Amino acid sequence: MSRVYVFNQLGGPEHEELVDRPVPTPGDGELLVAVRAAGVNPADAKIRAGGLGPDRDLPVAMGLEVAGVVAAVGDGVRDFAAGDEVLAPVRVGRGGFAEHTLVRAAHAVVKPAGISFVDAAVLPVAGTTAFDLTHQVEVDAGGTMLILGAGGGVGHLAAQVGRVRGLEVVGVASEAKRELVESTGATFVPSGAHFADAVRQLAPDGVDLVVDLVGGDALRQATVLATRPAGVVSAADGLVTRLGGSLRQRVPGALARITNLVADGRVDPHVTATFPLERAREALAVVESGHAAGKVVIEMVAP
Ligand SMILES: NC(=O)c1ccc[n+]([C@@H]2O[C@H](COP(=O)([O-])OP(=O)(O)OC[C@H]3O[C@@H](n4cnc5c(N)ncnc54)[C@H](OP(=O)(O)O)[C@@H]3O)[C@@H](O)[C@H]2O)c1
Structure with missing residues:
Protein backbone atom coordinates (compact mmCIF):
# COMPACT_ATOMS: atom_id res chain seq x y z
CA MET A 1 0.00 0.00 0.00
CA SER A 2 0.99 3.63 -0.45
CA ARG A 3 -0.16 6.76 1.39
CA VAL A 4 -1.86 9.68 -0.36
CA TYR A 5 -3.46 12.92 0.85
CA VAL A 6 -7.03 13.33 -0.42
CA PHE A 7 -10.18 15.35 0.06
CA ASN A 8 -13.34 13.29 0.36
CA GLN A 9 -15.88 16.09 -0.07
CA LEU A 10 -15.81 19.50 -1.76
CA GLY A 11 -15.37 22.32 0.74
CA GLY A 12 -12.91 23.24 3.46
CA PRO A 13 -9.73 21.64 4.80
CA GLU A 14 -11.77 19.53 7.27
CA HIS A 15 -12.47 17.22 4.32
CA GLU A 16 -8.77 16.42 3.80
CA GLU A 17 -7.22 13.20 5.10
CA LEU A 18 -4.23 10.92 4.63
CA VAL A 19 -5.31 7.47 3.38
CA ASP A 20 -3.79 4.27 2.00
CA ARG A 21 -4.22 3.15 -1.59
CA PRO A 22 -2.63 0.38 -3.68
CA VAL A 23 0.57 1.46 -5.45
CA PRO A 24 -0.76 2.66 -8.85
CA THR A 25 0.20 0.86 -12.07
CA PRO A 26 1.60 2.99 -14.92
CA GLY A 27 -0.45 2.96 -18.14
CA ASP A 28 0.78 3.64 -21.67
CA GLY A 29 3.24 6.52 -21.70
CA GLU A 30 3.23 6.88 -17.90
CA LEU A 31 5.85 6.76 -15.17
CA LEU A 32 5.26 5.44 -11.68
CA VAL A 33 7.18 7.86 -9.46
CA ALA A 34 8.25 7.28 -5.85
CA VAL A 35 7.63 10.86 -4.73
CA ARG A 36 10.34 12.56 -2.70
CA ALA A 37 8.89 16.09 -2.65
CA ALA A 38 5.73 17.85 -3.84
CA GLY A 39 5.10 21.58 -4.28
CA VAL A 40 1.98 23.14 -2.72
CA ASN A 41 0.00 25.60 -4.83
CA PRO A 42 -3.09 27.79 -4.36
CA ALA A 43 -4.80 25.55 -6.94
CA ASP A 44 -4.79 22.61 -4.49
CA ALA A 45 -7.23 24.35 -2.16
CA LYS A 46 -9.18 25.92 -5.03
CA ILE A 47 -9.85 22.45 -6.48
CA ARG A 48 -10.88 21.13 -3.05
CA ALA A 49 -13.25 24.11 -2.67
CA GLY A 50 -14.97 23.15 -5.93
CA GLY A 51 -13.06 25.32 -8.38
CA LEU A 52 -13.22 22.67 -11.12
CA GLY A 53 -16.96 22.13 -10.69
CA PRO A 54 -18.98 19.63 -8.66
CA ASP A 55 -18.77 16.60 -11.00
CA ARG A 56 -15.76 14.82 -9.54
CA ASP A 57 -15.43 11.24 -8.34
CA LEU A 58 -14.54 11.36 -4.65
CA PRO A 59 -12.16 11.10 -2.92
CA VAL A 60 -9.78 13.23 -4.99
CA ALA A 61 -6.03 12.81 -4.45
CA MET A 62 -4.34 16.21 -3.99
CA GLY A 63 -1.08 17.74 -5.29
CA LEU A 64 -0.07 18.89 -8.78
CA GLU A 65 3.75 18.85 -8.98
CA VAL A 66 6.40 16.38 -7.82
CA ALA A 67 10.02 15.36 -7.91
CA GLY A 68 11.02 11.77 -7.25
CA VAL A 69 12.50 8.55 -8.52
CA VAL A 70 11.01 6.48 -11.35
CA ALA A 71 9.87 3.15 -9.89
CA ALA A 72 8.39 1.63 -13.07
CA VAL A 73 7.49 2.68 -16.62
CA GLY A 74 4.40 1.96 -18.73
CA ASP A 75 4.27 0.65 -22.29
CA GLY A 76 5.77 2.90 -24.92
CA VAL A 77 8.09 4.78 -22.56
CA ARG A 78 11.58 5.00 -24.10
CA ASP A 79 13.19 8.05 -22.52
CA PHE A 80 13.04 7.00 -18.87
CA ALA A 81 13.87 3.90 -16.83
CA ALA A 82 13.47 2.78 -13.23
CA GLY A 83 15.92 4.65 -11.01
CA ASP A 84 15.86 7.91 -12.98
CA GLU A 85 15.36 11.06 -10.91
CA VAL A 86 12.63 13.22 -12.45
CA LEU A 87 10.30 16.15 -11.93
CA ALA A 88 6.87 16.45 -13.49
CA PRO A 89 3.39 17.95 -13.25
CA VAL A 90 0.67 15.66 -11.88
CA ARG A 91 -2.81 15.54 -13.45
CA VAL A 92 -5.69 16.57 -11.16
CA GLY A 93 -6.73 13.56 -9.07
CA ARG A 94 -3.55 11.52 -9.54
CA GLY A 95 -2.11 12.85 -6.26
CA GLY A 96 1.23 14.56 -5.80
CA PHE A 97 1.00 14.58 -1.98
CA ALA A 98 1.65 10.85 -2.03
CA GLU A 99 4.30 8.22 -1.61
CA HIS A 100 3.70 7.15 -5.24
CA THR A 101 2.05 8.81 -8.20
CA LEU A 102 1.70 8.55 -11.97
CA VAL A 103 2.92 11.22 -14.40
CA ARG A 104 3.06 11.48 -18.21
CA ALA A 105 6.55 10.64 -19.43
CA ALA A 106 6.13 13.29 -22.14
CA HIS A 107 5.70 15.96 -19.44
CA ALA A 108 8.60 14.85 -17.20
CA VAL A 109 12.21 16.03 -17.27
CA VAL A 110 15.31 14.51 -15.72
CA LYS A 111 16.28 16.13 -12.42
CA PRO A 112 19.84 17.44 -12.64
CA ALA A 113 22.01 16.00 -9.86
CA GLY A 114 22.78 19.49 -8.54
CA ILE A 115 19.13 20.30 -7.74
CA SER A 116 17.56 18.88 -4.57
CA PHE A 117 14.23 17.04 -4.76
CA VAL A 118 12.70 19.84 -2.65
CA ASP A 119 13.81 22.60 -5.04
CA ALA A 120 12.90 20.53 -8.12
CA ALA A 121 9.37 19.91 -6.83
CA VAL A 122 8.31 23.55 -7.26
CA LEU A 123 9.27 23.83 -10.92
CA PRO A 124 6.52 21.90 -12.78
CA VAL A 125 3.74 24.33 -11.73
CA ALA A 126 5.18 27.48 -10.13
CA ARG A 248 -0.97 32.51 -18.90
CA GLN A 249 -0.07 30.78 -22.17
CA ARG A 250 2.15 27.68 -22.33
CA VAL A 251 5.63 28.30 -23.73
CA PRO A 252 7.15 25.16 -25.33
CA GLY A 253 9.93 23.55 -23.29
CA ALA A 254 9.27 25.75 -20.25
CA LEU A 255 9.90 23.01 -17.66
CA ALA A 256 13.26 22.00 -19.15
CA ARG A 257 14.26 25.66 -19.51
CA ILE A 258 13.43 26.74 -15.96
CA THR A 259 15.11 23.56 -14.68
CA ASN A 260 18.28 24.52 -16.55
CA LEU A 261 18.20 28.02 -15.06
CA VAL A 262 18.03 26.51 -11.56
CA ALA A 263 20.77 23.97 -12.35
CA ASP A 264 22.98 26.84 -13.57
CA GLY A 265 22.42 28.71 -10.30
CA ARG A 266 20.69 31.62 -12.03
CA VAL A 267 17.31 31.06 -10.36
CA ASP A 268 16.76 30.03 -6.71
CA PRO A 269 13.43 28.25 -6.04
CA HIS A 270 13.53 29.69 -2.52
CA VAL A 271 11.56 27.07 -0.63
CA THR A 272 10.68 28.76 2.67
CA ALA A 273 8.98 25.84 4.45
CA THR A 274 8.87 22.05 4.21
CA PHE A 275 6.39 19.72 5.93
CA PRO A 276 6.22 15.91 6.17
CA LEU A 277 3.25 14.20 4.49
CA GLU A 278 1.62 13.71 7.91
CA ARG A 279 1.43 17.53 8.21
CA ALA A 280 0.09 18.19 4.71
CA ARG A 281 -2.90 20.07 6.14
CA GLU A 282 -0.58 22.68 7.71
CA ALA A 283 1.35 23.05 4.47
CA LEU A 284 -1.86 23.64 2.52
CA ALA A 285 -3.12 26.12 5.12
CA VAL A 286 -0.01 28.29 4.73
CA VAL A 287 -0.57 28.54 0.98
CA GLU A 288 -4.37 28.85 1.23
CA SER A 289 -3.88 31.92 3.45
CA GLY A 290 -2.90 33.76 0.24
CA HIS A 291 0.09 35.36 1.98
CA ALA A 292 2.78 32.69 1.57
CA ALA A 293 6.39 33.78 1.03
CA GLY A 294 8.36 31.81 -1.56
CA LYS A 295 7.35 28.17 -1.95
CA VAL A 296 6.00 25.55 0.46
CA VAL A 297 6.88 21.88 -0.11
CA ILE A 298 5.72 18.54 1.31
CA GLU A 299 8.68 16.21 1.70
CA MET A 300 8.39 12.42 1.71
CA VAL A 301 10.68 10.26 3.83
CA ALA A 302 13.51 8.79 1.72
CA PRO A 303 13.28 4.96 1.53
N1 LIG B 1 -3.09 29.58 -14.32
C1 LIG B 1 -2.08 28.87 -13.86
O1 LIG B 1 -1.60 27.98 -14.53
C2 LIG B 1 -1.54 29.21 -12.49
C3 LIG B 1 -0.37 28.60 -12.05
C4 LIG B 1 0.16 28.97 -10.81
C5 LIG B 1 -0.51 29.94 -10.05
N2 LIG B 1 -1.67 30.47 -10.50
C6 LIG B 1 -2.40 31.48 -9.72
O2 LIG B 1 -1.54 32.61 -9.55
C7 LIG B 1 -1.78 33.21 -8.27
C8 LIG B 1 -0.46 33.29 -7.50
O3 LIG B 1 0.04 31.98 -7.28
P1 LIG B 1 1.24 31.75 -6.25
O4 LIG B 1 1.54 30.31 -6.26
O5 LIG B 1 2.31 32.72 -6.50
O6 LIG B 1 0.47 32.15 -4.88
P2 LIG B 1 1.11 32.51 -3.46
O7 LIG B 1 2.38 31.77 -3.24
O8 LIG B 1 -0.01 32.40 -2.49
O9 LIG B 1 1.51 34.05 -3.62
C9 LIG B 1 0.57 35.06 -3.77
C10 LIG B 1 1.25 36.33 -3.28
O10 LIG B 1 0.45 37.46 -3.55
C11 LIG B 1 0.66 38.39 -2.48
N3 LIG B 1 -0.43 39.36 -2.50
C12 LIG B 1 -1.70 39.21 -2.09
N4 LIG B 1 -2.39 40.34 -2.31
C13 LIG B 1 -1.53 41.22 -2.89
C14 LIG B 1 -1.62 42.56 -3.39
N5 LIG B 1 -2.77 43.25 -3.34
N6 LIG B 1 -0.52 43.14 -3.94
C15 LIG B 1 0.64 42.47 -4.02
N7 LIG B 1 0.79 41.21 -3.58
C16 LIG B 1 -0.26 40.60 -3.01
C17 LIG B 1 0.74 37.52 -1.26
O11 LIG B 1 1.53 38.01 -0.18
P3 LIG B 1 1.24 39.32 0.63
O12 LIG B 1 -0.23 39.31 0.90
O13 LIG B 1 2.05 39.24 1.88
O14 LIG B 1 1.71 40.41 -0.27
C18 LIG B 1 1.50 36.30 -1.77
O15 LIG B 1 2.90 36.42 -1.57
C19 LIG B 1 -2.85 32.35 -7.60
O16 LIG B 1 -4.11 32.92 -7.86
C20 LIG B 1 -2.73 31.02 -8.31
O17 LIG B 1 -3.90 30.23 -8.26
C21 LIG B 1 -2.20 30.13 -11.71
Whole structure:
Protein backbone atom coordinates (compact mmCIF):
# COMPACT_ATOMS: atom_id res chain seq x y z
CA MET A 1 0.00 0.00 0.00
CA SER A 2 0.99 3.63 -0.45
CA ARG A 3 -0.16 6.76 1.39
CA VAL A 4 -1.86 9.68 -0.36
CA TYR A 5 -3.46 12.92 0.85
CA VAL A 6 -7.03 13.33 -0.42
CA PHE A 7 -10.18 15.35 0.06
CA ASN A 8 -13.34 13.29 0.36
CA GLN A 9 -15.88 16.09 -0.07
CA LEU A 10 -15.81 19.50 -1.76
CA GLY A 11 -15.37 22.32 0.74
CA GLY A 12 -12.91 23.24 3.46
CA PRO A 13 -9.73 21.64 4.80
CA GLU A 14 -11.77 19.53 7.27
CA HIS A 15 -12.47 17.22 4.32
CA GLU A 16 -8.77 16.42 3.80
CA GLU A 17 -7.22 13.20 5.10
CA LEU A 18 -4.23 10.92 4.63
CA VAL A 19 -5.31 7.47 3.38
CA ASP A 20 -3.79 4.27 2.00
CA ARG A 21 -4.22 3.15 -1.59
CA PRO A 22 -2.63 0.38 -3.68
CA VAL A 23 0.57 1.46 -5.45
CA PRO A 24 -0.76 2.66 -8.85
CA THR A 25 0.20 0.86 -12.07
CA PRO A 26 1.60 2.99 -14.92
CA GLY A 27 -0.45 2.96 -18.14
CA ASP A 28 0.78 3.64 -21.67
CA GLY A 29 3.24 6.52 -21.70
CA GLU A 30 3.23 6.88 -17.90
CA LEU A 31 5.85 6.76 -15.17
CA LEU A 32 5.26 5.44 -11.68
CA VAL A 33 7.18 7.86 -9.46
CA ALA A 34 8.25 7.28 -5.85
CA VAL A 35 7.63 10.86 -4.73
CA ARG A 36 10.34 12.56 -2.70
CA ALA A 37 8.89 16.09 -2.65
CA ALA A 38 5.73 17.85 -3.84
CA GLY A 39 5.10 21.58 -4.28
CA VAL A 40 1.98 23.14 -2.72
CA ASN A 41 0.00 25.60 -4.83
CA PRO A 42 -3.09 27.79 -4.36
CA ALA A 43 -4.80 25.55 -6.94
CA ASP A 44 -4.79 22.61 -4.49
CA ALA A 45 -7.23 24.35 -2.16
CA LYS A 46 -9.18 25.92 -5.03
CA ILE A 47 -9.85 22.45 -6.48
CA ARG A 48 -10.88 21.13 -3.05
CA ALA A 49 -13.25 24.11 -2.67
CA GLY A 50 -14.97 23.15 -5.93
CA GLY A 51 -13.06 25.32 -8.38
CA LEU A 52 -13.22 22.67 -11.12
CA GLY A 53 -16.96 22.13 -10.69
CA PRO A 54 -18.98 19.63 -8.66
CA ASP A 55 -18.77 16.60 -11.00
CA ARG A 56 -15.76 14.82 -9.54
CA ASP A 57 -15.43 11.24 -8.34
CA LEU A 58 -14.54 11.36 -4.65
CA PRO A 59 -12.16 11.10 -2.92
CA VAL A 60 -9.78 13.23 -4.99
CA ALA A 61 -6.03 12.81 -4.45
CA MET A 62 -4.34 16.21 -3.99
CA GLY A 63 -1.08 17.74 -5.29
CA LEU A 64 -0.07 18.89 -8.78
CA GLU A 65 3.75 18.85 -8.98
CA VAL A 66 6.40 16.38 -7.82
CA ALA A 67 10.02 15.36 -7.91
CA GLY A 68 11.02 11.77 -7.25
CA VAL A 69 12.50 8.55 -8.52
CA VAL A 70 11.01 6.48 -11.35
CA ALA A 71 9.87 3.15 -9.89
CA ALA A 72 8.39 1.63 -13.07
CA VAL A 73 7.49 2.68 -16.62
CA GLY A 74 4.40 1.96 -18.73
CA ASP A 75 4.27 0.65 -22.29
CA GLY A 76 5.77 2.90 -24.92
CA VAL A 77 8.09 4.78 -22.56
CA ARG A 78 11.58 5.00 -24.10
CA ASP A 79 13.19 8.05 -22.52
CA PHE A 80 13.04 7.00 -18.87
CA ALA A 81 13.87 3.90 -16.83
CA ALA A 82 13.47 2.78 -13.23
CA GLY A 83 15.92 4.65 -11.01
CA ASP A 84 15.86 7.91 -12.98
CA GLU A 85 15.36 11.06 -10.91
CA VAL A 86 12.63 13.22 -12.45
CA LEU A 87 10.30 16.15 -11.93
CA ALA A 88 6.87 16.45 -13.49
CA PRO A 89 3.39 17.95 -13.25
CA VAL A 90 0.67 15.66 -11.88
CA ARG A 91 -2.81 15.54 -13.45
CA VAL A 92 -5.69 16.57 -11.16
CA GLY A 93 -6.73 13.56 -9.07
CA ARG A 94 -3.55 11.52 -9.54
CA GLY A 95 -2.11 12.85 -6.26
CA GLY A 96 1.23 14.56 -5.80
CA PHE A 97 1.00 14.58 -1.98
CA ALA A 98 1.65 10.85 -2.03
CA GLU A 99 4.30 8.22 -1.61
CA HIS A 100 3.70 7.15 -5.24
CA THR A 101 2.05 8.81 -8.20
CA LEU A 102 1.70 8.55 -11.97
CA VAL A 103 2.92 11.22 -14.40
CA ARG A 104 3.06 11.48 -18.21
CA ALA A 105 6.55 10.64 -19.43
CA ALA A 106 6.13 13.29 -22.14
CA HIS A 107 5.70 15.96 -19.44
CA ALA A 108 8.60 14.85 -17.20
CA VAL A 109 12.21 16.03 -17.27
CA VAL A 110 15.31 14.51 -15.72
CA LYS A 111 16.28 16.13 -12.42
CA PRO A 112 19.84 17.44 -12.64
CA ALA A 113 22.01 16.00 -9.86
CA GLY A 114 22.78 19.49 -8.54
CA ILE A 115 19.13 20.30 -7.74
CA SER A 116 17.56 18.88 -4.57
CA PHE A 117 14.23 17.04 -4.76
CA VAL A 118 12.70 19.84 -2.65
CA ASP A 119 13.81 22.60 -5.04
CA ALA A 120 12.90 20.53 -8.12
CA ALA A 121 9.37 19.91 -6.83
CA VAL A 122 8.31 23.55 -7.26
CA LEU A 123 9.27 23.83 -10.92
CA PRO A 124 6.52 21.90 -12.78
CA VAL A 125 3.74 24.33 -11.73
CA ALA A 126 5.18 27.48 -10.13
CA GLY A 127 8.40 27.39 -12.16
CA THR A 128 6.72 26.92 -15.53
CA THR A 129 4.08 29.52 -14.70
CA ALA A 130 6.83 32.04 -13.94
CA PHE A 131 8.66 31.09 -17.13
CA ASP A 132 5.53 31.31 -19.30
CA LEU A 133 4.41 34.67 -17.92
CA THR A 134 7.83 36.20 -18.52
CA HIS A 135 8.15 34.83 -22.08
CA GLN A 136 4.68 34.78 -23.64
CA VAL A 137 4.93 38.48 -24.60
CA GLU A 138 7.87 39.96 -26.52
CA VAL A 139 9.87 42.41 -24.41
CA ASP A 140 13.33 43.72 -25.27
CA ALA A 141 16.20 43.39 -22.80
CA GLY A 142 16.43 46.58 -20.76
CA GLY A 143 12.62 46.84 -20.61
CA THR A 144 10.74 47.14 -17.34
CA MET A 145 8.64 44.39 -15.77
CA LEU A 146 6.18 44.96 -12.93
CA ILE A 147 5.13 41.95 -10.81
CA LEU A 148 2.06 41.99 -8.57
CA GLY A 149 2.57 39.37 -5.84
CA ALA A 150 6.35 39.35 -6.21
CA GLY A 151 6.98 37.61 -2.86
CA GLY A 152 4.73 34.61 -3.53
CA GLY A 153 5.46 31.20 -5.03
CA VAL A 154 5.27 32.25 -8.69
CA GLY A 155 6.18 35.91 -8.20
CA HIS A 156 9.70 35.56 -6.80
CA LEU A 157 10.53 33.03 -9.55
CA ALA A 158 9.15 35.38 -12.22
CA ALA A 159 11.28 38.20 -10.82
CA GLN A 160 14.43 36.09 -11.12
CA VAL A 161 13.60 34.88 -14.63
CA GLY A 162 12.92 38.48 -15.62
CA ARG A 163 16.35 39.49 -14.35
CA VAL A 164 17.91 36.67 -16.40
CA ARG A 165 16.08 38.12 -19.43
CA GLY A 166 17.80 41.44 -18.74
CA LEU A 167 14.65 43.22 -17.54
CA GLU A 168 14.44 45.88 -14.86
CA VAL A 169 12.03 44.32 -12.35
CA VAL A 170 9.72 46.14 -9.96
CA GLY A 171 8.11 43.81 -7.41
CA VAL A 172 4.94 44.69 -5.47
CA ALA A 173 4.42 42.77 -2.22
CA SER A 174 3.63 43.32 1.44
CA GLU A 175 6.35 44.92 3.60
CA ALA A 176 7.08 41.53 5.22
CA LYS A 177 8.41 40.31 1.87
CA ARG A 178 10.70 43.25 1.12
CA GLU A 179 13.89 41.26 1.75
CA LEU A 180 12.74 38.29 -0.34
CA VAL A 181 11.75 40.55 -3.24
CA GLU A 182 15.00 42.53 -3.09
CA SER A 183 17.01 39.28 -3.00
CA THR A 184 15.75 38.57 -6.54
CA GLY A 185 17.32 41.80 -7.82
CA ALA A 186 13.94 43.53 -8.08
CA THR A 187 13.09 46.99 -6.76
CA PHE A 188 10.56 46.57 -3.95
CA VAL A 189 7.30 48.53 -3.87
CA PRO A 190 4.90 48.00 -0.94
CA SER A 191 1.42 46.77 -1.86
CA GLY A 192 -1.61 48.78 -0.84
CA ALA A 193 -3.44 51.91 -1.87
CA HIS A 194 -0.40 53.78 -3.19
CA PHE A 195 1.54 51.13 -5.09
CA ALA A 196 0.64 52.55 -8.51
CA ASP A 197 1.97 56.03 -7.60
CA ALA A 198 5.25 54.50 -6.42
CA VAL A 199 5.62 52.51 -9.65
CA ARG A 200 4.86 55.59 -11.75
CA GLN A 201 7.70 57.42 -10.06
CA LEU A 202 10.09 54.54 -10.81
CA ALA A 203 8.91 54.14 -14.42
CA PRO A 204 7.42 57.45 -15.61
CA ASP A 205 7.20 56.20 -19.23
CA GLY A 206 5.25 53.08 -18.19
CA VAL A 207 6.17 49.42 -17.76
CA ASP A 208 6.67 47.10 -20.73
CA LEU A 209 5.39 43.93 -19.04
CA VAL A 210 2.98 43.49 -16.13
CA VAL A 211 2.93 40.02 -14.53
CA ASP A 212 -0.16 39.74 -12.35
CA LEU A 213 -0.47 37.11 -9.61
CA VAL A 214 -3.10 38.97 -7.59
CA GLY A 215 -5.97 40.08 -9.86
CA GLY A 216 -8.89 42.38 -9.11
CA ASP A 217 -8.34 46.04 -8.38
CA ALA A 218 -4.54 45.71 -8.25
CA LEU A 219 -4.64 44.30 -11.80
CA ARG A 220 -6.84 47.19 -12.98
CA GLN A 221 -4.44 49.76 -11.53
CA ALA A 222 -1.39 48.01 -12.95
CA THR A 223 -2.92 47.87 -16.44
CA VAL A 224 -2.99 51.66 -16.51
CA LEU A 225 0.76 51.63 -15.85
CA ALA A 226 1.51 49.42 -18.87
CA THR A 227 2.84 50.93 -22.09
CA ARG A 228 0.22 48.80 -23.93
CA PRO A 229 -2.63 46.53 -22.73
CA ALA A 230 -1.12 43.52 -24.56
CA GLY A 231 1.85 43.78 -22.22
CA VAL A 232 -0.28 42.63 -19.27
CA VAL A 233 -0.34 38.90 -18.43
CA SER A 234 -2.03 37.15 -15.50
CA ALA A 235 -2.18 33.73 -13.87
CA ALA A 236 -4.70 34.93 -11.32
CA ASP A 237 -7.69 36.66 -12.94
CA GLY A 238 -9.60 36.25 -16.22
CA LEU A 239 -10.37 39.97 -15.99
CA VAL A 240 -7.02 40.46 -17.75
CA THR A 241 -8.49 39.51 -21.14
CA ARG A 242 -11.24 42.13 -20.82
CA LEU A 243 -8.52 44.70 -20.10
CA GLY A 244 -6.69 43.77 -23.33
CA GLY A 245 -4.04 41.48 -21.86
CA SER A 246 -3.76 37.69 -21.74
CA LEU A 247 -3.97 34.81 -19.31
CA ARG A 248 -0.97 32.51 -18.90
CA GLN A 249 -0.07 30.78 -22.17
CA ARG A 250 2.15 27.68 -22.33
CA VAL A 251 5.63 28.30 -23.73
CA PRO A 252 7.15 25.16 -25.33
CA GLY A 253 9.93 23.55 -23.29
CA ALA A 254 9.27 25.75 -20.25
CA LEU A 255 9.90 23.01 -17.66
CA ALA A 256 13.26 22.00 -19.15
CA ARG A 257 14.26 25.66 -19.51
CA ILE A 258 13.43 26.74 -15.96
CA THR A 259 15.11 23.56 -14.68
CA ASN A 260 18.28 24.52 -16.55
CA LEU A 261 18.20 28.02 -15.06
CA VAL A 262 18.03 26.51 -11.56
CA ALA A 263 20.77 23.97 -12.35
CA ASP A 264 22.98 26.84 -13.57
CA GLY A 265 22.42 28.71 -10.30
CA ARG A 266 20.69 31.62 -12.03
CA VAL A 267 17.31 31.06 -10.36
CA ASP A 268 16.76 30.03 -6.71
CA PRO A 269 13.43 28.25 -6.04
CA HIS A 270 13.53 29.69 -2.52
CA VAL A 271 11.56 27.07 -0.63
CA THR A 272 10.68 28.76 2.67
CA ALA A 273 8.98 25.84 4.45
CA THR A 274 8.87 22.05 4.21
CA PHE A 275 6.39 19.72 5.93
CA PRO A 276 6.22 15.91 6.17
CA LEU A 277 3.25 14.20 4.49
CA GLU A 278 1.62 13.71 7.91
CA ARG A 279 1.43 17.53 8.21
CA ALA A 280 0.09 18.19 4.71
CA ARG A 281 -2.90 20.07 6.14
CA GLU A 282 -0.58 22.68 7.71
CA ALA A 283 1.35 23.05 4.47
CA LEU A 284 -1.86 23.64 2.52
CA ALA A 285 -3.12 26.12 5.12
CA VAL A 286 -0.01 28.29 4.73
CA VAL A 287 -0.57 28.54 0.98
CA GLU A 288 -4.37 28.85 1.23
CA SER A 289 -3.88 31.92 3.45
CA GLY A 290 -2.90 33.76 0.24
CA HIS A 291 0.09 35.36 1.98
CA ALA A 292 2.78 32.69 1.57
CA ALA A 293 6.39 33.78 1.03
CA GLY A 294 8.36 31.81 -1.56
CA LYS A 295 7.35 28.17 -1.95
CA VAL A 296 6.00 25.55 0.46
CA VAL A 297 6.88 21.88 -0.11
CA ILE A 298 5.72 18.54 1.31
CA GLU A 299 8.68 16.21 1.70
CA MET A 300 8.39 12.42 1.71
CA VAL A 301 10.68 10.26 3.83
CA ALA A 302 13.51 8.79 1.72
CA PRO A 303 13.28 4.96 1.53
N1 LIG B 1 -3.09 29.58 -14.32
C1 LIG B 1 -2.08 28.87 -13.86
O1 LIG B 1 -1.60 27.98 -14.53
C2 LIG B 1 -1.54 29.21 -12.49
C3 LIG B 1 -0.37 28.60 -12.05
C4 LIG B 1 0.16 28.97 -10.81
C5 LIG B 1 -0.51 29.94 -10.05
N2 LIG B 1 -1.67 30.47 -10.50
C6 LIG B 1 -2.40 31.48 -9.72
O2 LIG B 1 -1.54 32.61 -9.55
C7 LIG B 1 -1.78 33.21 -8.27
C8 LIG B 1 -0.46 33.29 -7.50
O3 LIG B 1 0.04 31.98 -7.28
P1 LIG B 1 1.24 31.75 -6.25
O4 LIG B 1 1.54 30.31 -6.26
O5 LIG B 1 2.31 32.72 -6.50
O6 LIG B 1 0.47 32.15 -4.88
P2 LIG B 1 1.11 32.51 -3.46
O7 LIG B 1 2.38 31.77 -3.24
O8 LIG B 1 -0.01 32.40 -2.49
O9 LIG B 1 1.51 34.05 -3.62
C9 LIG B 1 0.57 35.06 -3.77
C10 LIG B 1 1.25 36.33 -3.28
O10 LIG B 1 0.45 37.46 -3.55
C11 LIG B 1 0.66 38.39 -2.48
N3 LIG B 1 -0.43 39.36 -2.50
C12 LIG B 1 -1.70 39.21 -2.09
N4 LIG B 1 -2.39 40.34 -2.31
C13 LIG B 1 -1.53 41.22 -2.89
C14 LIG B 1 -1.62 42.56 -3.39
N5 LIG B 1 -2.77 43.25 -3.34
N6 LIG B 1 -0.52 43.14 -3.94
C15 LIG B 1 0.64 42.47 -4.02
N7 LIG B 1 0.79 41.21 -3.58
C16 LIG B 1 -0.26 40.60 -3.01
C17 LIG B 1 0.74 37.52 -1.26
O11 LIG B 1 1.53 38.01 -0.18
P3 LIG B 1 1.24 39.32 0.63
O12 LIG B 1 -0.23 39.31 0.90
O13 LIG B 1 2.05 39.24 1.88
O14 LIG B 1 1.71 40.41 -0.27
C18 LIG B 1 1.50 36.30 -1.77
O15 LIG B 1 2.90 36.42 -1.57
C19 LIG B 1 -2.85 32.35 -7.60
O16 LIG B 1 -4.11 32.92 -7.86
C20 LIG B 1 -2.73 31.02 -8.31
O17 LIG B 1 -3.90 30.23 -8.26
C21 LIG B 1 -2.20 30.13 -11.71
